[in-house]
Amino acid sequence: MTDATQSPAQGSLSAYDAHTAKRNTAEKRFRAYGLTAIVIALTLLVILFTTIIRSGAPAFTRTVVEIDFTLTTPQFEAAEKKLLKTKEYNMLFAGFVADAISDGALDQAAVAASLERILGKVGGDIRTHYRANPGDLDTPVAFELSTSSRAEQYLAGDITRDTLVDSRFLTAADLDVIDRMKDAGFIKTALDTTFLFGADAGVDNPGGAGIGVAVIGSFFMMLVVLVVSLPVAVAASIYLEEFAPQNWFTDLIEVNISNLAAVPSIVFGILGLAVFIQFAHLPQSSPIVGGLVLALMTLPTIIIATRAALKAVPPSIRDAALGLGASKTQAVFHHVLPLAAPGILTGTIIGLAQALGETAPLLLIGMVGFVAREYPDGLVSGFTDANSAMPAQIYTWASRADPGFYEKAWGGIIILLIFLLSMNIIAIILRKRFERRW
Amino acid sequence: MLDNTIYNERLDTMNDVKISARGVNVFYADTHAIKDVDVDIKDKMVTSFIGPSGCGKSTFLRCLNRMNDTIDICRVTGDIRMDGQDINAKEVDPVQLRAKVGMVFQKPNPFPKSIYDNVSYGPRIHGMARTKAEMDEIVEKSLRRGALWDEVKDRLHAPGTGLSGGQQQRLCIARAVATEPQVLLMDEPCSALDPIATAQIEELIEELRQNFSVVIVTHSMQQAARVSQRTAFFHLGNLVEYGETGQIFTNPTDSRTESYITGRIG
Amino acid sequence: MSVTFLLLILVGLAVVGFFFGRARALSTVQGDTRRLHSLPQYYGAHVAIFAFVPAAILLCLWLAILPAINGFLTQNALDPSDIPEGRDVSLVMEEVKQVAAGLDKAVAAGTITAQEADQPEQIIDDLRARFGAAGVALGGDVRLSVLQAATTLRDARATQRTVLTVLLIATALAGFVWAARQITPDHRARTSVEFSIKVLLIASALVAILTTVGIILSLIFNTVEFFRMFPAADFFFGMTWQPSFQGESYLGIIPLLWGTLYISLVALIVAVPIGLFAAVYLSEYAGPRTRSVVKPLLEILAGIPTIVYGLFALLTVGPLLVDVFGKDGLLGVTWMGGGTSVMTAGLVMGIMLIPFVSSLSDDIINAVPQSLRDGSYGLGATRSETIKTVILPAALPGIVGAILLAASRAVGETMIVVLGAGAAARLDLNPFEAMTTVTAKIVSQLTGDVSFDSPEAMVAFALGMTLFVITLGLNVLALRIVRKYREQYD
Incomplete structure (x- = not known):
C-alpha cells in the first residue's frame, strides 16, 4: 500500500508500477463493458432484421407452374363437343403434363387428380383462354398457374415425405408429380400480387391472404390523424408558445400535454372504446374511430415538435414585424409560422410514423379478429366501413392457428417497416434541406 | 396615469413637441426599471438617449411605441402623448401606433424573404398601396430614403439576409420608413456594424431628419454628439439631464453627466 | 333538410358575407384602403365569422340535445306493456329507430311511397318485404306499437328539421346583418377577427385537457359501474384471476400485477445495464464518428413498432427459449412448457427499452458539466474512475x-405481452412459466363482442384505471426527479 501511494511522486514517468497497471486494467475492463453493451445492442438489431427479412421474404413470392401447353385444333373441336367440357380440358392438360414429365410412365388420370390438388381446376381457365383467342391453337402457349399452399409448403421444405399425412389436400403420389415437374423445370417463383394487393382470406387459406385492404385502412386512418391532429397541434402550440400568459391555466395545459405523451397506448384504446364507440356511437372497427384515437395519441408528439420549431425562430423576427405595426397575430402567421413550417412538417411525419405502427388501441376498437375481405367502395365508406389496418392485420394473422399465416405476418411487417422507413427518410431529408441556422 | 392638471403643469408649452412623456415608470416584475421620467421629443430633430448599460434607455425607447406591451411581466405607468393624444389610452390600437412610430433594432433583423418583400411588408399590412405599381413606387422611395436603392435595385428579389451587415441595417431602416411613420426609434442601430457602415447610417440619420423625428439610443457618446440635436442622459433608471446636445457635452449641469461623458462612470 | 345541406348553406352565407363585407368596407372609403382601420379582407372575415359561428354553435347544441328530446317523445308514444317481459327499453328504442330509418331508406329507394310512409300502419304486413327490397334487413316482423312510435319519431323529426332550418338561417342572417352594419372606416375589424383566431387557438390547446378529462371520465364511470357489479375488495386483494362467462368469476388483480411487475423486472434487468453502458461508452469513450453511426442505429430499435417485437417474441424468441430450457432442450431441463413466458416477453421488452434507457441516460450524462470531469482528470484519475466516482454519482x-x-x-x-407472455394468470416464481399482465387482460376482456353489462368485460376499465394510475405515478415521479437534477446544473 505504501508503495502504491508513493510511486506516482517518486517513480520515473515512464515506469509502470503495479498499482497503475491494475488501474489501467480496470480501465480497459470498463471500456470493454461499454463496447460489449453496444455490440450486444447492435447484434440484437441485426438478429431482429435478419429474422424479419428471412421469415417475411417468402410472403412476397408464390410458386407457380409455368408450362408451354399446345392444344391442337382437332383436340379443341373434340373437347367442345363433349358434355363435360372443362373436365375434358383438365384431362387434355394432364395428358400433356404426364407426357412432358414422365414419358408416359405415370397414368394420365392419376396425374389429372394430382394436378387438381396441386393447381386446382385448370380446365376452365384453359378453355376460356382458347375460346377468347382461337388463334393460339396449334402453337405453344405459356400458362402460369398458381400452386396450392400445401404444395408450396412442400416445395419450401415445411412439409416432407416423412411428415406428410395423406389428405384430400395432398397425397404422397402428388409429391412425385411435383418432384417430376420440378425436375422438368416447370416450377418457378413469381411475385405474389395477391399478398401485396389482395384482401384478407379466411382462416384456412393463408395462401390467399393479402395486405392490400389493410394498407388502405391504414391510409384512411392516417388521413384522419393528419387532418385532426396537425391543425389542432399547431394551433395549440402557437397559443402556448406565442400567446399564453404565464398562469396556472397555461401550466395545467403544459402538464397535461407532457402527461398525455406518457399515457400507455392501450389507455387511449379504452378512451376510444368508451367515448367514440360506447358514447358517440361511431361505427366500430372503422378507420374514422381508429384515426381519431391515434390522432389524440399523436397530438403531444406534434405539439412538442411544433413548439420546438416555433422556439427556434429568433425573437428578432417577431420584433421586426411588431415594430412595423404588424399585430401579434400577423407577426405569428406571416413570419414565425412559415419559418417554423419545416420543423413542424418533420415532427408531423415522425408522429404519423408512430401512429402508423401503433397496434394496441386498435385491438380495443375492434379492428382485429375479423376478416377484412373488401376494399372500401368509396371515400365515405373508406372512413366508416369496418376495416383492418396494417398492424392490426399483422396481429390478426399472428393469432391465427394456421402457421401458414405467420409468414404473411412477417411479410406484413416488412411492408409496414418499408412505410415507416420511407416516412423517416423523408423527414430526415426535409430536416436537412430546410434546416436554418440563425 | 396622471390627471390632467399635473399633466398641464408639467407640459412644456412648445408647439414643435412631437412626443411628450410625463411621470413614466416601468417595472419588470418587481424591478423598477424607469423612475418617473419626463421627456419631450421634438419634431424633425434627432434626439439621442445615452447612458451606461442597464440604465433603462432602451426600455424607455420601447415605451414610445408600446413595444413593451409584448413583454408579459412589463408594466408601464405615466403619461406619454403623441401630438397631444395619450398613446396608452384604451382606444389606441398599439398596432396603429407602431405604424406611426417605426422602430429599428440593435441587430439587423431582415425577414428571411426578398428585399422587395421586406420593404413591402409594412405597406401591405397597412393597406397603403392599391396596385402593384403603387407598391413598387413605395418600395423604391423607401429604399432610396434608406440609401440602399442603388446597391440593390438590380436584385430586389434576392433574399434580404444575403446583404452585408450595414446593408441589412439600412434595409431595416428602409422597411421602417416604408410605412410612413412620423417618428423613427432606433435602438443602438450601429452597435453591430463596422465603422464604415456606421458612418453610412449616421449620414442617413441626418437625411431622415428632414421628414421624421428620430430618437436614437446609443452607447457611443461621439455618435450622439455627431448625429443628435438633443441628448438625454439616463442613469440607473433616472433621466439625469436632458437638453441641447452641445450643452450636454460641453457644459453639463449634473455631476453624474459629467462623470459619464468624461469616462469616469459607465 | 339534412345537416350537411344546412352546413353548406352556412358556409355559402359565410362566403357571401366575406365578399360583401370586403366590398362594403371598400365602398365606405371610396376604395382608398389607407383610410380603413384594417385591411379590407378583415372586414370580410368579420362578417363571415358572425354569419357562420353563432349559427354553427346553435347547430351543434341542437344536435347534442335533440336525441334526448326525441328519445323522450318516442318513449312516451310507446305503451309500457309493449315492452316485452325481461327486455330492456333501450332495445325497443333501437328497434324504433331502426324502423324509422328503414322507412326513410325505403322511401328513398322508392319501395314505399311518401304517402304510404306517413301512414305505414296500412301496409304493416308488407313492410318487412318492402324494407328488404330497399336493402334494410329487419330481425322480425314490425309490431304495431313500434311502428306507431316510429311514426311519432319521424313526425317529430320532420317538424324539428323545419324549425332548425328556419332558426339556423335566421341566426346566420342576423349575424350577417349585425356585422355588416358595424362596418365603418374606424371599425376595428382586425381586432375582432384576431379575437376569434385567439379563441380558436385556446380551444385547440384545450383539446389536450379534454383528452385527459375524457380518459379519466371514461375510466372512472366504467370503473364505478364495475364496482357496482363486483366488490372492490375482491378486485384489489383477490389472489385468483378466473373470469367465467357463466358467472362466479374470480377477478383478483394481484396475479396480473405480479405478472406485470415480473415481466417489467426482467425487461429492466436486460435493458438497464446494456442501455446504461452503451450510453456511458457513447458519451465518454466513443469518437464523434462512432457516435454518429451507433446512435441512429440504436434509435432504429426505438422506432420499430411494438407489434414487430410482439411477433419476434412469439415466433422467434419463444421457440428459441423452448429449445434451450424446454423439454428435450439443450440443457436437458423441463422448465419451460410453451413458447410464451415471462422470460420471452421480458427479454424482448428489454430489447425494446435499450434505446429508451440509453438515449435518456446519454442526455443526462451529457448534462454533467465538463468542469467536474476536468477536475477529476486533473487529479490523475482514469476515465473509468472519473465515470464511476464523479459522473455516475452526479448523474444518478x-x-x-x-x-x-x-x-x-x-x-x-x-403488444409484446399479448403475444409473448401467455394468457394464464399465475402467481409463480418460475420465469419460464406463462403469466399474464394487466394490459394483456384489458385486451382479452375487451376484444370481440363486448357487452357493457357483465363484470367480466367491465373489469377491463378497472384494470385500465389501475394501469393509468401506476404509469402516471411513475411518470410524475420520474419527471420530478429528472427536473430537479437538471436544475442542479442549470
Missing part, C-alpha cells in the same frame, strides 16, 4: 428518473 438521480420512465413504459406495454 437523473438515471434513476430515466429508469423509472423505462419502467412506466414496460408496465404500459401491450
Whole structure:
C-alpha cells in the first residue's frame, strides 16, 4: 500500500508500477463493458432484421407452374363437343403434363387428380383462354398457374415425405408429380400480387391472404390523424408558445400535454372504446374511430415538435414585424409560422410514423379478429366501413392457428417497416434541406 | 396615469413637441426599471438617449411605441402623448401606433424573404398601396430614403439576409420608413456594424431628419454628439439631464453627466 | 333538410358575407384602403365569422340535445306493456329507430311511397318485404306499437328539421346583418377577427385537457359501474384471476400485477445495464464518428413498432427459449412448457427499452458539466474512475428518473405481452412459466363482442384505471426527479 501511494511522486514517468497497471486494467475492463453493451445492442438489431427479412421474404413470392401447353385444333373441336367440357380440358392438360414429365410412365388420370390438388381446376381457365383467342391453337402457349399452399409448403421444405399425412389436400403420389415437374423445370417463383394487393382470406387459406385492404385502412386512418391532429397541434402550440400568459391555466395545459405523451397506448384504446364507440356511437372497427384515437395519441408528439420549431425562430423576427405595426397575430402567421413550417412538417411525419405502427388501441376498437375481405367502395365508406389496418392485420394473422399465416405476418411487417422507413427518410431529408441556422 | 392638471403643469408649452412623456415608470416584475421620467421629443430633430448599460434607455425607447406591451411581466405607468393624444389610452390600437412610430433594432433583423418583400411588408399590412405599381413606387422611395436603392435595385428579389451587415441595417431602416411613420426609434442601430457602415447610417440619420423625428439610443457618446440635436442622459433608471446636445457635452449641469461623458462612470 | 345541406348553406352565407363585407368596407372609403382601420379582407372575415359561428354553435347544441328530446317523445308514444317481459327499453328504442330509418331508406329507394310512409300502419304486413327490397334487413316482423312510435319519431323529426332550418338561417342572417352594419372606416375589424383566431387557438390547446378529462371520465364511470357489479375488495386483494362467462368469476388483480411487475423486472434487468453502458461508452469513450453511426442505429430499435417485437417474441424468441430450457432442450431441463413466458416477453421488452434507457441516460450524462470531469482528470484519475466516482454519482438521480420512465413504459406495454407472455394468470416464481399482465387482460376482456353489462368485460376499465394510475405515478415521479437534477446544473 505504501508503495502504491508513493510511486506516482517518486517513480520515473515512464515506469509502470503495479498499482497503475491494475488501474489501467480496470480501465480497459470498463471500456470493454461499454463496447460489449453496444455490440450486444447492435447484434440484437441485426438478429431482429435478419429474422424479419428471412421469415417475411417468402410472403412476397408464390410458386407457380409455368408450362408451354399446345392444344391442337382437332383436340379443341373434340373437347367442345363433349358434355363435360372443362373436365375434358383438365384431362387434355394432364395428358400433356404426364407426357412432358414422365414419358408416359405415370397414368394420365392419376396425374389429372394430382394436378387438381396441386393447381386446382385448370380446365376452365384453359378453355376460356382458347375460346377468347382461337388463334393460339396449334402453337405453344405459356400458362402460369398458381400452386396450392400445401404444395408450396412442400416445395419450401415445411412439409416432407416423412411428415406428410395423406389428405384430400395432398397425397404422397402428388409429391412425385411435383418432384417430376420440378425436375422438368416447370416450377418457378413469381411475385405474389395477391399478398401485396389482395384482401384478407379466411382462416384456412393463408395462401390467399393479402395486405392490400389493410394498407388502405391504414391510409384512411392516417388521413384522419393528419387532418385532426396537425391543425389542432399547431394551433395549440402557437397559443402556448406565442400567446399564453404565464398562469396556472397555461401550466395545467403544459402538464397535461407532457402527461398525455406518457399515457400507455392501450389507455387511449379504452378512451376510444368508451367515448367514440360506447358514447358517440361511431361505427366500430372503422378507420374514422381508429384515426381519431391515434390522432389524440399523436397530438403531444406534434405539439412538442411544433413548439420546438416555433422556439427556434429568433425573437428578432417577431420584433421586426411588431415594430412595423404588424399585430401579434400577423407577426405569428406571416413570419414565425412559415419559418417554423419545416420543423413542424418533420415532427408531423415522425408522429404519423408512430401512429402508423401503433397496434394496441386498435385491438380495443375492434379492428382485429375479423376478416377484412373488401376494399372500401368509396371515400365515405373508406372512413366508416369496418376495416383492418396494417398492424392490426399483422396481429390478426399472428393469432391465427394456421402457421401458414405467420409468414404473411412477417411479410406484413416488412411492408409496414418499408412505410415507416420511407416516412423517416423523408423527414430526415426535409430536416436537412430546410434546416436554418440563425 | 396622471390627471390632467399635473399633466398641464408639467407640459412644456412648445408647439414643435412631437412626443411628450410625463411621470413614466416601468417595472419588470418587481424591478423598477424607469423612475418617473419626463421627456419631450421634438419634431424633425434627432434626439439621442445615452447612458451606461442597464440604465433603462432602451426600455424607455420601447415605451414610445408600446413595444413593451409584448413583454408579459412589463408594466408601464405615466403619461406619454403623441401630438397631444395619450398613446396608452384604451382606444389606441398599439398596432396603429407602431405604424406611426417605426422602430429599428440593435441587430439587423431582415425577414428571411426578398428585399422587395421586406420593404413591402409594412405597406401591405397597412393597406397603403392599391396596385402593384403603387407598391413598387413605395418600395423604391423607401429604399432610396434608406440609401440602399442603388446597391440593390438590380436584385430586389434576392433574399434580404444575403446583404452585408450595414446593408441589412439600412434595409431595416428602409422597411421602417416604408410605412410612413412620423417618428423613427432606433435602438443602438450601429452597435453591430463596422465603422464604415456606421458612418453610412449616421449620414442617413441626418437625411431622415428632414421628414421624421428620430430618437436614437446609443452607447457611443461621439455618435450622439455627431448625429443628435438633443441628448438625454439616463442613469440607473433616472433621466439625469436632458437638453441641447452641445450643452450636454460641453457644459453639463449634473455631476453624474459629467462623470459619464468624461469616462469616469459607465 | 339534412345537416350537411344546412352546413353548406352556412358556409355559402359565410362566403357571401366575406365578399360583401370586403366590398362594403371598400365602398365606405371610396376604395382608398389607407383610410380603413384594417385591411379590407378583415372586414370580410368579420362578417363571415358572425354569419357562420353563432349559427354553427346553435347547430351543434341542437344536435347534442335533440336525441334526448326525441328519445323522450318516442318513449312516451310507446305503451309500457309493449315492452316485452325481461327486455330492456333501450332495445325497443333501437328497434324504433331502426324502423324509422328503414322507412326513410325505403322511401328513398322508392319501395314505399311518401304517402304510404306517413301512414305505414296500412301496409304493416308488407313492410318487412318492402324494407328488404330497399336493402334494410329487419330481425322480425314490425309490431304495431313500434311502428306507431316510429311514426311519432319521424313526425317529430320532420317538424324539428323545419324549425332548425328556419332558426339556423335566421341566426346566420342576423349575424350577417349585425356585422355588416358595424362596418365603418374606424371599425376595428382586425381586432375582432384576431379575437376569434385567439379563441380558436385556446380551444385547440384545450383539446389536450379534454383528452385527459375524457380518459379519466371514461375510466372512472366504467370503473364505478364495475364496482357496482363486483366488490372492490375482491378486485384489489383477490389472489385468483378466473373470469367465467357463466358467472362466479374470480377477478383478483394481484396475479396480473405480479405478472406485470415480473415481466417489467426482467425487461429492466436486460435493458438497464446494456442501455446504461452503451450510453456511458457513447458519451465518454466513443469518437464523434462512432457516435454518429451507433446512435441512429440504436434509435432504429426505438422506432420499430411494438407489434414487430410482439411477433419476434412469439415466433422467434419463444421457440428459441423452448429449445434451450424446454423439454428435450439443450440443457436437458423441463422448465419451460410453451413458447410464451415471462422470460420471452421480458427479454424482448428489454430489447425494446435499450434505446429508451440509453438515449435518456446519454442526455443526462451529457448534462454533467465538463468542469467536474476536468477536475477529476486533473487529479490523475482514469476515465473509468472519473465515470464511476464523479459522473455516475452526479448523474444518478437523473438515471434513476430515466429508469423509472423505462419502467412506466414496460408496465404500459401491450403488444409484446399479448403475444409473448401467455394468457394464464399465475402467481409463480418460475420465469419460464406463462403469466399474464394487466394490459394483456384489458385486451382479452375487451376484444370481440363486448357487452357493457357483465363484470367480466367491465373489469377491463378497472384494470385500465389501475394501469393509468401506476404509469402516471411513475411518470410524475420520474419527471420530478429528472427536473430537479437538471436544475442542479442549470
